[in-house]
Amino acid sequence: MSAPQFVVEARGAQISVGANVLLRDVNFAISQGERVAIVGHNGAGKSSLLRAITGFCDVTEGSLRVLGTEMNGLLQRHTIRSLRSRIAQVHQGLNLVGRLSVIDNVLIGGTARATSMLTWLRRWPAQEREAAQAALARVGMAWAAARRTDSLSGGERQKVAIARALHQQAPVLLADEPTASLDADAADEIVELITALVAERNSTLLCVVHDLQRVAQLADRVIVLHKGSLIADAPATRYSASELRGMLK
């Protein structure tokens, strides 16, 4: 089977919950290896778009194709699981399992590969453990492997989340405000880490960015959403942060 032309392709995509339209007639296409920033205020539809891409909500009208799969709400569970395993995510906030060790959280990234019942008891194959340890080392967190995750700082946890995404070995990385609630130094570190990893692996990056100053750092292209509609889709360098801010008023 030939590789799909686009990683994500939206054609007239609409997402509604009851009478509430969250995303309206959205059109764009993202190719392999592109780095795309999505900006917009709260309620602009950014998170809904990411949720639709990962099959957590359905497109109600139009079409959304992700890695060649039509996200039409009729997908089999195993198809959605397989698709999700090819899209790594770094979420806004700290979506790690706090009571598990750091290494177990990273190993969760490999659950689509390691499906044995032993994984229920957190008994992982040796090669998975080695790969997870390597991912942790790559983000500079190897020292914390055995620590409980909820004992780490916000910046450290975000690095663990990136290590988990790395361990997933997926061609696409979705990041939802990865620097939210971090101080400036920690945010710089996370941005550098994400851009370096995306470049190393030639991954496709789709990143919701709240801090408009960081758009050009993180992405080559920017998609601007406003009240559920796509109002701009351009190279990231075309608009300054203040121009983007002006568009969102």
Place this chain on the structure above:
Amino acid sequence: MNSPSQSTRPNALTLLLIGCAILVFASLWTLAAEDELSLGRKPWQNLQRTLGEMSEPSFLRVWFGETKSEVRDGDGKLLRTDDQQSNERRYLAGVGRAIWTTLRIATLGTALAAIIALPLGLLSARTLNAPRPVFWFAKGVLDALRSIHTLVFGLFLVGIVGLGATAGILAVALHSSGTLGKLLAESIESLDANPVNAVRAAGATPAQVFFLGVWPAVLPQYISHMLYVWEFNIRDSTILGLVGAGGLGLLLSEAMSLFQWGRLATLLLAIVIMVTAFDALSRAVRRRLV
């Protein structure tokens, strides 16, 4: 802006308070009308007499009581001489055995409840999305188990498995599994969904999502609830003997039937010490868990 009709409408709390007040007055009024609120004749004298008799717990006789007690017939003829201290020592040994039985009933009952509650609690947690008929079945079973008191289960089970600790263990297990299952379901429902969805988003199977996302977060709460229910069951098990389901309750019933207020005082003291000690132990463990 609020419309006039909205601003003058009483809020839910006011309506709740009015409802409660009506219920309290209706209960008082009807019970008084049925002459069911009587305190009996001479309540104060009765209270004073009972407290007076209970102020000398029987165990004190081991050290301070009469050594010999003579038992005579109607004509004053000496039938036998009892050693009061050795009688009391034997009684206290019996209390010790009953406390041990009560503890075992509570412990085994709680352990069994934890096993029964686990599948029912998981199936009745809305966020785990069990098929609707299964969800309603599990929820219905938990509601039924919780709504029947341990003592009622005890009465029922004594008729089935006979007198003794087995009936007590099963009675405690059945009622507590209702409580534990509901607490488990509520713990799962109140979990932060984001870490669980993050596991799902990695392509994990439903079982992996449960064992890696849900279970680690909910386990400490479940153990904490188990300890709380165990603590509660130790209290509950002290009365199970009243219906023949083993433990201290049998001695309580005996002391009350024979008007042995001193022995009743000994039993109540034993219960208070035991319950306080295990409450403290359970609280200490629970504090370290969460």
